[in-house]
Amino acid sequence: MNEKQSKTEVEIKSESLRADLFEYLLRLGDDRLVLGHRLSEWCGHGPILEEDIALANVALDFIGQAEYILGLAGEVEGAGRDADRLVYFREAIDYRNLKLVELPRGDFAFTIARQFLFDVYDVELMTALLESSFQPLADVAAKVLKEARYHLRHSRRWVLKLGDGTEESHQRLQKALNEIWMYSGEIFQPDDVDRRLWDEKMAPDLEELGERWKREVEGVLEEATLELPDPDQYMAEGGRQGRHTEHLGHLLSEMQILPRSYPDAKW
Amino acid sequence: MSESQENKFQERIDQGAKIEPRDWMPERYRKQLIRMISQHAHSEIVGMLPEGNWITRAPSLKRKKILLAKVQDEAGHGLYLYCAAETLGVDRRELIDQLHTGKAKYASIFNYPTLTWADIGVIGWLVDGAAIVNQTMLARCSYGPYSRAMIRICKEENFHKVQGFEIVATMAKGTAAQKKMVQDAVNRWWWPTLMMFGPHDSESANTPELMKWKVKTKSNDELRQRFVNLTVRQANAVGLSIPDPHLEYDPESDDWRFGEIDWEEFWNVIRGNGPCNRERLQTRREAHEEGAWVREAAEAYASKRKAEALKQPA
Amino acid sequence: MPDDYTPRMQDTQWPIWEVFLQSKTGSPHEHAGSLHAPDFESALENARDVYLRHGDPQTSIWVVESRYIRTVESEDNPEFFEYTKYNIYRHPQFYDVPRGKRTEIERKAIQNRG
Numbered sequence: 238m239n240e241k242q243s244k245t246e247v248e249i250k251s252e253s254l255r256a257d258l259f260e261y262l263l264r265l266g267d268d269r270l271v272l273g274h275r276l277s278e279w280c281g282h283g284p285i286l287e288e289d290i291a292l293a294n295v296a297l298d299f300i301g302q303a304e305y306i307l308g309l310a311g312e313v314e315g316a317g318r319d320a321d322r323l324v325y326f327r328e329a330i331d332y333r334n335l336k337l338v339e340l341p342r343g344d345f346a347f348t349i350a351r352q353f354l355f356d357v358y359d360v361e362l363m364t365a366l367l368e369s370s371f372q373p374l375a376d377v378a379a380k381v382l383k384e385a386r387y388h389l390r391h392s393r394r395w396v397l398k399l400g401d402g403t404e405e406s407h408q409r410l411q412k413a414l415n416e417i418w419m420y421s422g423e424i425f426q427p428d429d430v431d432r433r434l435w436d437e438k439m440a441p442d443l444e445e446l447g448e449r450w451k452r453e454v455e456g457v458l459e460e461a462t463l464e465l466p467d468p469d470q471y472m473a474e475g476g477r478q479g480r481h482t483e484h485l486g487h488l489l490s491e492m493q494i495l496p497r498s499y500p501d502a503k504w
Numbered sequence: 505m506s507e508s509q510e511n512k513f514q515e516r517i518d519q520g521a522k523i524e525p526r527d528w529m530p531e532r533y534r535k536q537l538i539r540m541i542s543q544h545a546h547s548e549i550v551g552m553l554p555e556g557n558w559i560t561r562a563p564s565l566k567r568k569k570i571l572l573a574k575v576q577d578e579a580g581h582g583l584y585l586y587c588a589a590e591t592l593g594v595d596r597r598e599l600i601d602q603l604h605t606g607k608a609k610y611a612s613i614f615n616y617p618t619l620t621w622a623d624i625g626v627i628g629w630l631v632d633g634a635a636i637v638n639q640t641m642l643a644r645c646s647y648g649p650y651s652r653a654m655i656r657i658c659k660e661e662n663f664h665k666v667q668g669f670e671i672v673a674t675m676a677k678g679t680a681a682q683k684k685m686v687q688d689a690v691n692r693w694w695w696p697t698l699m700m701f702g703p704h705d706s707e708s709a710n711t712p713e714l715m716k717w718k719v720k721t722k723s724n725d726e727l728r729q730r731f732v733n734l735t736v737r738q739a740n741a742v743g744l745s746i747p748d749p750h751l752e753y754d755p756e757s758d759d760w761r762f763g764e765i766d767w768e769e770f771w772n773v774i775r776g777n778g779p780c781n782r783e784r785l786q787t788r789r790e791a792h793e794e795g796a797w798v799r800e801a802a803e804a805y806a807s808k809r810k811a812e813a814l815k816q817p818a
Numbered sequence: 819m820p821d822d823y824t825p826r827m828q829d830t831q832w833p834i835w836e837v838f839l840q841s842k843t844g845s846p847h848e849h850a851g852s853l854h855a856p857d858f859e860s861a862l863e864n865a866r867d868v869y870l871r872h873g874d875p876q877t878s879i880w881v882v883e884s885r886y887i888r889t890v891e892s893e894d895n896p897e898f899f900e901y902t903k904y905n906i907y908r909h910p911q912f913y914d915v916p917r918g919k920r921t922e923i924e925r926k927a928i929q930n931r932g
Contacts, residue, residue, distance in 0.1 A: 278559075280572060281579070282787070284791070287853055287855065289576075294576070300569055344794065402803075402804045403804045494561055496564070499682070504674060526893075528893070583868060587853065597829050653851070800830050802860065803832060
């Protein structure tokens with residue numbers, strides 16, 4: 238994704254809408270930043286060279302998207318914070334990503350399970366955002382969607398390969414899906430920010446998005462000979478409100494170490 | 505393997521012809537190339553680790569993307585090189601086993617630790633700088649697939665050294681803490697980088713043969729001198745010092761003469777006693793072992809699909 | 819170096835594929851390099867990830883499993899390539915023919931136009 242963006246003032250009709258949009262852009266940006274970070278941990282440790290390279294491409298896409306979206310968030314906020322400032326100088330409680338993306342990378346099956354669930358959501362979300370009445374968001378969606386479609390193509394194929402590969406790969410992927418499933422509910426759990434932006438036709442209806450997500454995921458899992466995890470199980474939430482797992486704190490302390498230790502330095 | 509075949513082969517080499525995989529070649533040429541190309545591939549793969557160590561800690565999103573792309577390139581270059589070696593009739597799997605069992609070598613430089621962010625700059629500047637000097641020569645080597653892989657690699661790597669030098673230059677004019685960090689990194693990496701060119705010509709057993717076959721066209725000492733000349737001037741441009749009290753300009757030859765390399769350290773690291781040898785190898789083994797079930801799954805899935813396709817009438 | 823390590827006895831080795839890239843429509847596909855992949859869909863995806871990552875514009879990718887490629891080299895089989903040498907009559911330069919000449923009618927018409 239091209240990081241160049243206009244530095245023009247973003248026009249927003251009210252301060253409360255500005256706050257909502259800022260919050261919403263943080264959610265989009267933080268998801269990508271944290272997921273990109275987890276994927277980048279595979280670099281040099283992938284199961285085979287070709288896949289090492291593929292995962293790094295996806296990680297690079299997500300980090301590029303995060304940079305662009307958080308840059309936009311900074312403009313919307315209008316307080317002079319750029320993407321780097323938002324990334325390196327916020328505490329875990331101010332991060333707005335899903336818990337799903339902050340969980341440790343696990344084995345390759347876990348990474349693929351998470352990636353697949355996220356990529357299906359991402360394609361649905363970005364397709365819906367193309368219609369956003371907030372033009373900068375529609376522009377984001379147009380850029381992200383192309384990458385998201387490729388990500389889904391990649392993770393979907395791996396779900397099929399692992400699900401319908403060997404006994405071991407099938408079991409590992411099933412286990413990963415069962416473990417991660419409780420973190421999928423939060424994706425489609427709207428709060429007031431989502432509802433207000435939905436009223437403005439700026440963001441999509443999450444519940445409807447969730448229905449489409451579920452149908453797509455079910456179809457692929459079936460093709461991959463995998464069981465759908467118990468849909469009525471307890472679902473974790475809170476990431477969107479800054480109530481994270483302990484993993485995020487460790488992730489951020491690693492990521493932020495240099496700018497925090499040398500606040501006057503340029504790198 | 506008649507003598508006339510060998511003579512004809514040498515004649516072709518002397519005329520500057522490229523040797524292709526299916527051409528006749530002396531067994532020894534094949535062996536030397538497999539050794540050299542796979543060693544080179546292993547170096548790219550192990551070389552991902554010291555720099556990969558800083559991807560999650562890069563100090564800005566821009567630096568993070570650059571570093572990730574660079575380390576990914578190393579995987580790509582390892583991949584190209586393994587494929588070039590495979591044209592000589594050896595499997596990548598075999599080559600990887602040789603790395604993991606310690607039978608094959610890789611560049612010793614990657615057995616040194618990356619202690620601060622400045623190391624990322626200095627590796628790009630010095631280590632990639634040294635690699636470019638070497639690789640530009642190898643792009644002209646007599647074996648077609650190796651030469652083509654090197655041409656692609658050189659093209660893709662253009663940015664590796666420059667991004668490193670940019671980090672170094674930025675830190676060198678930064679805060680006192682940054683300056684200290686970057687000078688320290690230069691002090692640690694300078695001598696190991698000079699060792700990358702290999703032993704002195706007089707000690708290098710393989711060089712005469714490789715030069716006769718135009719696998720190499722310049723000797724270790726020539727390349728090393730070229731690198732020192734280039735780098736001393738760059739260090740001067742950013743105000744960093746080279747940790748060598750014997751460094752002296754020779755106006756006759758326009759060369760920077762440098763002090764004696766600690767060859768004992770060189771051989772020690774090669775023998776496996778460098779600061780990170782064990783760790784690096786262990787990490788590679790683990791990644792490979794933990795990936796085995798993934799590779800098997802993809803293969804099993806592919807054969808199932810193939811079997812299905814055969815069953816169905818077209 | 820700890821040398822108590824024994825590699826896995828049975829490791830899979832995905833087949834090798836050759837990758838060909840076309841840099842603009844209408845141009846020939848050129849060999850870019852090789853890679854390993856378990857099947858053709860993965861080979862295409864890997865080719866995209868490995869060979870397009872530098873972002874040079876490309877319009878098409880071909881992959882073909884290496885074992886399906888057959889070659890003849892002039893080095894081992896010179897007579898295979900010899901044939902073309904005696905084919906000079908296939909080239910237009912081989913022929914000695916007069917050039918066309920404008921007709922009288924044309925020349926007059928041109929003069930009249932001034």
